[in-house]
Amino acid sequence: MKLLRVYTLALLAFLWMPLSVLLFKGLSLVAFEKLLNSSDVLSSFRNSLVLAAATAILTTVL
Amino acid sequence: MDRRLLLIAPYFVWLVGLVLGPFVLIIATSFALRDESGTLHFGLHFDAYRQLADPLYLEVLGRTVLLALAHSVITLVAAYPMAFFLSRLDRTSAGTYLTLLLVPFWTNYLIRLLGFMEVLRWRAFGMEWTFTPKGMLAALLYNYLPFAVLPLYSALEKIPTSLIEAAQDLGASRRRVFTQILWPLTRRPLIIVFLLVFIPALGEFLIPAIVGGGRSFYLGTFLEQQFLISRNWPLGAAAIAVLLGLSGFILIFAGKSLAEEGVA
Numbered sequence: 001m002k003l004l005r006v007y008t009l010a011l012l013a014f015l016w017m018p019l020s021v022l023l024f025k026g027l028s029l030v031a032f033e034k035l036l037n038s039s040d041v042l043s044s045f046r047n048s049l050v051l052a053a054a055t056a057i058l059t060t061v062l
Numbered sequence: 063m064d065r066r067l068l069l070i071a072p073y074f075v076w077l078v079g080l081v082l083g084p085f086v087l088i089i090a091t092s093f094a095l096r097d098e099s100g101t102l103h104f105g106l107h108f109d110a111y112r113q114l115a116d117p118l119y120l121e122v123l124g125r126t127v128l129l130a131l132a133h134s135v136i137t138l139v140a141a142y143p144m145a146f147f148l149s150r151l152d153r154t155s156a157g158t159y160l161t162l163l164l165v166p167f168w169t170n171y172l173i174r175l176l177g178f179m180e181v182l183r184w185r186a187f188g189m190e191w192t193f194t195p196k197g198m199l200a201a202l203l204y205n206y207l208p209f210a211v212l213p214l215y216s217a218l219e220k221i222p223t224s225l226i227e228a229a230q231d232l233g234a235s236r237r238r239v240f241t242q243i244l245w246p247l248t249r250r251p252l253i254i255v256f257l258l259v260f261i262p263a264l265g266e267f268l269i270p271a272i273v274g275g276g277r278s279f280y281l282g283t284f285l286e287q288q289f290l291i292s293r294n295w296p297l298g299a300a301a302i303a304v305l306l307g308l309s310g311f312i313l314i315f316a317g318k319s320l321a322e323e324g325v326a
Contacts, residue, residue, distance in 0.1 A: 004147035008159065011144055015166050015204065018177030025180070062072050 085306075092299035100293055110296035114304065119284070123304070126281040129195065130263035133202040137210045137259050138252060140203060145214035146244070150223060160215070163208050171205075175272050178204055182273065193275035201273040202266070206259045213258065217251035218244070253316050261309050281305060 035041050095107040113119070148156045166174065178201055182191040191197040221244065229239050267282030276283055281301065288298030 001147070001150065004143055008144045008147045011140065011207065012159070012162050015163065015207065017181050018174055018204070019166050019169060021180045022173065022177040062076055 088299045088302050088306075091295050092303045094296045094299075096294060096296050102295060107296075110294075110300035113297050114300045119301070122279045122281060122284050123301075125278065126264060127308075129198065129202075129280065130260050130266075133199055133206070133263050134256050134260040136199060137203050137206050138256060141207055141210035141214055141255070142248075142252075144207075145211050145218050148211070148215045149218035149221070156215075156219075160212075163211060167208055171268065172272075174205070175201065175268055179273060192273070193277050195274070195278075198269050198274045201269045202263055205269070206263065209258050210255050213251055213255050214248065217248050221247055250320055253319060257312065257316055261312070264305055264309065 090104055091102065092110050093104070093106050093108070095103045095105060095109060097103065148159050151159065179192065182197050182200070185191065189196070191200060225243060226239055229243055234242070265282055265285075266280070267286055270276065270278075270280040270283045271286070274280070274283075279287075285298050285301060288294045288301065
Protein backbone atom coordinates (compact mmCIF):
# COMPACT_ATOMS: atom_id res chain seq x y z
CA MET A 1 0.00 0.00 0.00
CA LYS A 2 2.92 2.32 0.71
CA LEU A 3 4.19 1.95 -2.84
CA LEU A 4 0.67 2.52 -4.19
CA ARG A 5 0.38 5.69 -2.10
CA VAL A 6 3.65 7.03 -3.55
CA TYR A 7 2.47 6.08 -7.04
CA THR A 8 -0.88 7.85 -6.54
CA LEU A 9 0.80 10.97 -5.17
CA ALA A 10 3.18 10.98 -8.16
CA LEU A 11 0.23 10.80 -10.56
CA LEU A 12 -1.54 13.60 -8.70
CA ALA A 13 1.64 15.69 -8.92
CA PHE A 14 1.66 14.97 -12.67
CA LEU A 15 -1.92 16.26 -12.90
CA TRP A 16 -1.30 19.36 -10.80
CA MET A 17 2.05 20.33 -12.32
CA PRO A 18 0.79 22.11 -15.47
CA LEU A 19 -1.59 24.31 -13.48
CA SER A 20 1.00 25.06 -10.81
CA VAL A 21 3.48 26.06 -13.51
CA LEU A 22 1.00 28.55 -14.95
CA LEU A 23 -0.04 29.87 -11.53
CA PHE A 24 3.46 30.49 -10.29
CA LYS A 25 5.02 31.64 -13.55
CA GLY A 26 6.54 35.01 -12.78
CA LEU A 27 4.95 35.08 -9.33
CA SER A 28 3.57 38.56 -8.73
CA LEU A 29 0.24 40.28 -8.26
CA VAL A 30 0.66 42.52 -11.32
CA ALA A 31 -1.23 40.10 -13.57
CA PHE A 32 -4.10 39.91 -11.06
CA GLU A 33 -4.23 43.70 -10.86
CA LYS A 34 -4.40 43.93 -14.67
CA LEU A 35 -7.06 41.28 -14.70
CA LEU A 36 -9.28 43.09 -12.23
CA ASN A 37 -8.83 46.43 -13.98
CA SER A 38 -9.65 45.16 -17.42
CA SER A 39 -13.29 45.73 -18.30
CA ASP A 40 -12.98 43.30 -21.24
CA VAL A 41 -11.83 40.49 -18.96
CA LEU A 42 -14.51 41.21 -16.37
CA SER A 43 -17.19 41.33 -19.05
CA SER A 44 -16.03 38.03 -20.59
CA PHE A 45 -15.92 36.55 -17.08
CA ARG A 46 -19.52 37.63 -16.52
CA ASN A 47 -20.61 36.24 -19.93
CA SER A 48 -18.97 32.90 -19.16
CA LEU A 49 -20.69 32.74 -15.77
CA VAL A 50 -24.12 33.48 -17.29
CA LEU A 51 -23.57 30.91 -20.04
CA ALA A 52 -22.35 28.24 -17.61
CA ALA A 53 -25.26 28.86 -15.21
CA ALA A 54 -27.82 28.76 -18.03
CA THR A 55 -26.30 25.53 -19.38
CA ALA A 56 -26.31 23.93 -15.92
CA ILE A 57 -29.95 24.87 -15.32
CA LEU A 58 -31.12 23.77 -18.77
CA THR A 59 -29.24 20.47 -18.60
CA THR A 60 -30.63 19.69 -15.16
CA VAL A 61 -34.19 20.50 -16.24
CA LEU A 62 -33.88 18.37 -19.40
CA MET B 63 -51.69 13.79 -23.70
CA ASP B 64 -50.04 11.16 -21.56
CA ARG B 65 -48.08 12.85 -18.76
CA ARG B 66 -45.11 10.60 -19.37
CA LEU B 67 -44.99 11.65 -23.01
CA LEU B 68 -45.08 15.27 -21.92
CA LEU B 69 -42.18 14.63 -19.57
CA ILE B 70 -39.96 13.13 -22.23
CA ALA B 71 -40.95 15.70 -24.87
CA PRO B 72 -38.08 18.16 -24.12
CA TYR B 73 -35.57 15.32 -24.23
CA PHE B 74 -37.10 14.06 -27.47
CA VAL B 75 -36.89 17.52 -29.05
CA TRP B 76 -33.28 17.81 -27.89
CA LEU B 77 -32.44 14.34 -29.25
CA VAL B 78 -34.01 14.94 -32.65
CA GLY B 79 -32.93 18.56 -33.06
CA LEU B 80 -29.43 18.46 -31.64
CA VAL B 81 -28.28 14.86 -31.99
CA LEU B 82 -30.07 13.20 -34.90
CA GLY B 83 -30.44 16.41 -36.94
CA PRO B 84 -26.70 17.19 -37.16
CA PHE B 85 -25.98 13.50 -37.67
CA VAL B 86 -28.30 13.33 -40.70
CA LEU B 87 -26.81 16.59 -41.99
CA ILE B 88 -23.28 15.15 -41.75
CA ILE B 89 -24.26 11.98 -43.58
CA ALA B 90 -26.07 14.02 -46.27
CA THR B 91 -23.04 16.32 -46.64
CA SER B 92 -20.71 13.33 -47.02
CA PHE B 93 -22.74 12.27 -50.08
CA ALA B 94 -22.84 15.81 -51.52
CA LEU B 95 -20.78 17.06 -54.43
CA ARG B 96 -18.67 20.19 -54.14
CA ASP B 97 -18.20 22.15 -57.34
CA GLU B 98 -15.28 24.45 -58.19
CA SER B 99 -16.95 27.48 -56.64
CA GLY B 100 -17.35 25.55 -53.38
CA THR B 101 -21.12 25.16 -53.65
CA LEU B 102 -22.54 21.90 -52.32
CA HIS B 103 -24.91 19.84 -54.46
CA PHE B 104 -26.78 17.33 -52.34
CA GLY B 105 -27.44 13.91 -53.82
CA LEU B 106 -25.97 10.43 -53.73
CA HIS B 107 -22.37 11.04 -54.79
CA PHE B 108 -19.52 8.90 -53.53
CA ASP B 109 -16.68 11.26 -54.51
CA ALA B 110 -15.80 12.14 -50.92
CA TYR B 111 -15.57 8.47 -49.93
CA ARG B 112 -13.45 7.75 -53.03
CA GLN B 113 -11.15 10.62 -52.03
CA LEU B 114 -11.00 9.25 -48.49
CA ALA B 115 -9.74 5.91 -49.80
CA ASP B 116 -6.51 7.69 -50.85
CA PRO B 117 -3.53 6.01 -49.09
CA LEU B 118 -2.58 9.39 -47.62
CA TYR B 119 -5.89 9.70 -45.78
CA LEU B 120 -5.90 6.02 -44.80
CA GLU B 121 -2.50 6.64 -43.22
CA VAL B 122 -4.00 9.50 -41.19
CA LEU B 123 -6.80 7.21 -40.02
CA GLY B 124 -4.33 4.43 -39.17
CA ARG B 125 -2.06 6.84 -37.26
CA THR B 126 -5.04 8.19 -35.30
CA VAL B 127 -6.29 4.71 -34.37
CA LEU B 128 -2.77 3.67 -33.31
CA LEU B 129 -2.34 6.77 -31.13
CA ALA B 130 -5.78 6.27 -29.54
CA LEU B 131 -5.04 2.59 -28.91
CA ALA B 132 -1.63 3.26 -27.35
CA HIS B 133 -3.13 6.04 -25.23
CA SER B 134 -6.01 3.84 -24.04
CA VAL B 135 -3.68 1.02 -22.97
CA ILE B 136 -1.28 3.42 -21.19
CA THR B 137 -4.15 5.23 -19.47
CA LEU B 138 -5.73 1.98 -18.26
CA VAL B 139 -2.41 0.65 -16.98
CA ALA B 140 -1.70 3.95 -15.19
CA ALA B 141 -5.22 4.31 -13.76
CA TYR B 142 -5.69 0.80 -12.41
CA PRO B 143 -3.19 0.89 -9.50
CA MET B 144 -4.40 4.35 -8.52
CA ALA B 145 -8.04 3.26 -8.58
CA PHE B 146 -7.16 0.16 -6.56
CA PHE B 147 -5.34 2.25 -3.95
CA LEU B 148 -8.29 4.66 -3.65
CA SER B 149 -10.75 1.77 -3.36
CA ARG B 150 -8.92 0.44 -0.28
CA LEU B 151 -9.07 3.75 1.59
CA ASP B 152 -11.81 4.87 3.95
CA ARG B 153 -14.44 7.17 2.43
CA THR B 154 -12.99 10.42 3.81
CA SER B 155 -9.44 9.76 2.58
CA ALA B 156 -10.70 8.49 -0.78
CA GLY B 157 -12.84 11.63 -1.07
CA THR B 158 -9.79 13.83 -0.47
CA TYR B 159 -7.77 12.02 -3.12
CA LEU B 160 -10.68 12.11 -5.59
CA THR B 161 -11.05 15.85 -5.05
CA LEU B 162 -7.34 16.28 -5.75
CA LEU B 163 -7.84 14.22 -8.90
CA LEU B 164 -10.78 16.27 -10.16
CA VAL B 165 -9.97 19.86 -9.21
CA PRO B 166 -7.35 20.42 -11.97
CA PHE B 167 -10.08 19.51 -14.47
CA TRP B 168 -12.26 22.40 -13.44
CA THR B 169 -9.89 24.59 -15.40
CA ASN B 170 -10.35 25.33 -19.07
CA TYR B 171 -8.99 22.56 -21.33
CA LEU B 172 -6.91 24.93 -23.45
CA ILE B 173 -5.27 26.52 -20.40
CA ARG B 174 -4.45 23.09 -18.99
CA LEU B 175 -2.88 22.09 -22.28
CA LEU B 176 -0.80 25.27 -22.46
CA GLY B 177 0.41 24.57 -18.91
CA PHE B 178 1.21 21.02 -19.93
CA MET B 179 3.29 22.35 -22.84
CA GLU B 180 5.37 24.31 -20.30
CA VAL B 181 6.01 21.07 -18.39
CA LEU B 182 6.94 19.24 -21.58
CA ARG B 183 9.53 21.91 -22.35
CA TRP B 184 11.48 20.84 -19.24
CA ARG B 185 12.77 17.89 -21.31
CA ALA B 186 12.13 15.35 -18.54
CA PHE B 187 14.42 12.27 -18.63
CA GLY B 188 16.66 14.17 -21.08
CA MET B 189 14.17 13.65 -23.89
CA GLU B 190 12.44 15.96 -26.31
CA TRP B 191 8.69 15.80 -25.57
CA THR B 192 7.19 18.76 -27.40
CA PHE B 193 5.80 18.13 -30.89
CA THR B 194 6.40 14.39 -30.62
CA PRO B 195 4.00 11.40 -30.45
CA LYS B 196 5.23 10.56 -26.92
CA GLY B 197 4.44 14.12 -25.84
CA MET B 198 0.95 13.67 -27.27
CA LEU B 199 0.60 10.36 -25.42
CA ALA B 200 1.62 12.09 -22.18
CA ALA B 201 -0.92 14.85 -22.84
CA LEU B 202 -3.65 12.31 -23.58
CA LEU B 203 -2.82 10.48 -20.35
CA TYR B 204 -2.93 13.79 -18.49
CA ASN B 205 -6.31 14.66 -19.95
CA TYR B 206 -8.11 11.32 -19.75
CA LEU B 207 -6.75 9.88 -16.48
CA PRO B 208 -9.76 10.91 -14.31
CA PHE B 209 -12.15 9.37 -16.88
CA ALA B 210 -10.38 6.05 -16.31
CA VAL B 211 -9.76 6.29 -12.56
CA LEU B 212 -13.32 7.17 -11.51
CA PRO B 213 -15.23 4.23 -13.09
CA LEU B 214 -12.44 1.81 -12.11
CA TYR B 215 -12.53 3.11 -8.54
CA SER B 216 -16.29 2.61 -8.50
CA ALA B 217 -15.89 -1.01 -9.70
CA LEU B 218 -12.96 -1.87 -7.40
CA GLU B 219 -14.67 -0.35 -4.38
CA LYS B 220 -17.34 -3.07 -4.61
CA ILE B 221 -14.75 -5.82 -4.12
CA PRO B 222 -14.56 -6.50 -0.37
CA THR B 223 -11.10 -6.28 1.19
CA SER B 224 -11.95 -9.50 3.06
CA LEU B 225 -11.96 -11.36 -0.29
CA ILE B 226 -8.41 -10.21 -1.04
CA GLU B 227 -7.28 -10.94 2.51
CA ALA B 228 -8.83 -14.43 2.39
CA ALA B 229 -6.92 -15.19 -0.81
CA GLN B 230 -3.70 -13.90 0.74
CA ASP B 231 -4.31 -15.93 3.93
CA LEU B 232 -4.63 -19.01 1.74
CA GLY B 233 -1.20 -18.27 0.29
CA ALA B 234 -2.09 -16.43 -2.92
CA SER B 235 0.66 -14.15 -4.17
CA ARG B 236 -0.11 -10.56 -5.20
CA ARG B 237 0.05 -11.63 -8.80
CA ARG B 238 -2.44 -14.42 -8.19
CA VAL B 239 -4.77 -12.07 -6.33
CA PHE B 240 -4.72 -9.83 -9.38
CA THR B 241 -5.12 -12.54 -12.03
CA GLN B 242 -7.72 -14.64 -10.21
CA ILE B 243 -9.73 -12.09 -8.23
CA LEU B 244 -9.28 -8.52 -9.38
CA TRP B 245 -8.95 -9.12 -13.12
CA PRO B 246 -12.07 -11.34 -13.54
CA LEU B 247 -14.13 -8.95 -11.42
CA THR B 248 -13.00 -5.81 -13.22
CA ARG B 249 -12.74 -7.06 -16.81
CA ARG B 250 -16.13 -5.62 -17.74
CA PRO B 251 -15.53 -2.12 -16.28
CA LEU B 252 -12.15 -2.19 -18.00
CA ILE B 253 -13.86 -2.66 -21.38
CA ILE B 254 -16.19 0.25 -20.63
CA VAL B 255 -13.30 2.46 -19.47
CA PHE B 256 -11.34 1.52 -22.57
CA LEU B 257 -14.22 2.79 -24.72
CA LEU B 258 -14.54 5.91 -22.57
CA VAL B 259 -10.96 6.93 -23.28
CA PHE B 260 -10.50 5.42 -26.74
CA ILE B 261 -13.46 6.89 -28.64
CA PRO B 262 -12.95 10.56 -27.64
CA ALA B 263 -9.23 10.19 -28.39
CA LEU B 264 -10.07 9.23 -31.99
CA GLY B 265 -11.51 12.69 -32.62
CA GLU B 266 -9.07 14.60 -30.42
CA PHE B 267 -8.10 17.88 -32.05
CA LEU B 268 -6.35 20.19 -29.57
CA ILE B 269 -3.64 17.73 -28.46
CA PRO B 270 -2.38 16.95 -32.00
CA ALA B 271 -2.63 20.65 -32.88
CA ILE B 272 -0.94 22.11 -29.77
CA VAL B 273 1.21 19.38 -28.23
CA GLY B 274 1.86 17.69 -31.58
CA GLY B 275 2.49 21.10 -33.15
CA GLY B 276 0.35 20.08 -36.15
CA ARG B 277 3.44 18.36 -37.53
CA SER B 278 1.64 15.20 -38.52
CA PHE B 279 -1.98 14.80 -39.41
CA TYR B 280 -4.45 13.08 -37.14
CA LEU B 281 -8.15 12.78 -37.70
CA GLY B 282 -8.94 15.84 -35.56
CA THR B 283 -6.48 18.10 -37.39
CA PHE B 284 -7.57 16.62 -40.72
CA LEU B 285 -11.19 17.54 -39.94
CA GLU B 286 -10.20 21.05 -38.95
CA GLN B 287 -8.36 21.45 -42.26
CA GLN B 288 -11.26 20.14 -44.34
CA PHE B 289 -13.92 22.23 -42.62
CA LEU B 290 -12.07 25.48 -41.91
CA ILE B 291 -9.21 25.74 -44.38
CA SER B 292 -9.85 23.64 -47.52
CA ARG B 293 -13.61 24.07 -47.11
CA ASN B 294 -14.07 20.55 -48.49
CA TRP B 295 -17.06 19.74 -46.30
CA PRO B 296 -18.04 16.49 -48.08
CA LEU B 297 -14.57 15.02 -47.46
CA GLY B 298 -14.62 16.13 -43.80
CA ALA B 299 -18.17 14.78 -43.38
CA ALA B 300 -17.15 11.47 -44.98
CA ALA B 301 -14.26 11.21 -42.48
CA ILE B 302 -16.72 11.85 -39.63
CA ALA B 303 -19.08 9.21 -41.04
CA VAL B 304 -16.19 6.70 -41.12
CA LEU B 305 -15.22 7.68 -37.57
CA LEU B 306 -18.83 7.25 -36.42
CA GLY B 307 -18.98 3.89 -38.17
CA LEU B 308 -15.74 2.80 -36.52
CA SER B 309 -16.94 3.93 -33.08
CA GLY B 310 -20.29 2.22 -33.65
CA PHE B 311 -18.57 -1.01 -34.68
CA ILE B 312 -16.39 -0.93 -31.55
CA LEU B 313 -19.43 -0.20 -29.37
CA ILE B 314 -21.40 -3.10 -30.88
CA PHE B 315 -18.41 -5.43 -30.49
CA ALA B 316 -17.92 -4.34 -26.87
CA GLY B 317 -21.66 -4.59 -26.22
CA LYS B 318 -21.65 -8.18 -27.48
CA SER B 319 -18.65 -9.05 -25.30
CA LEU B 320 -20.41 -7.56 -22.28
CA ALA B 321 -23.68 -9.31 -23.14
CA GLU B 322 -21.86 -12.64 -23.34
CA GLU B 323 -20.60 -12.00 -19.83
CA GLY B 324 -24.10 -11.12 -18.70
CA VAL B 325 -23.76 -7.36 -18.29
CA ALA B 326 -25.73 -5.75 -21.09
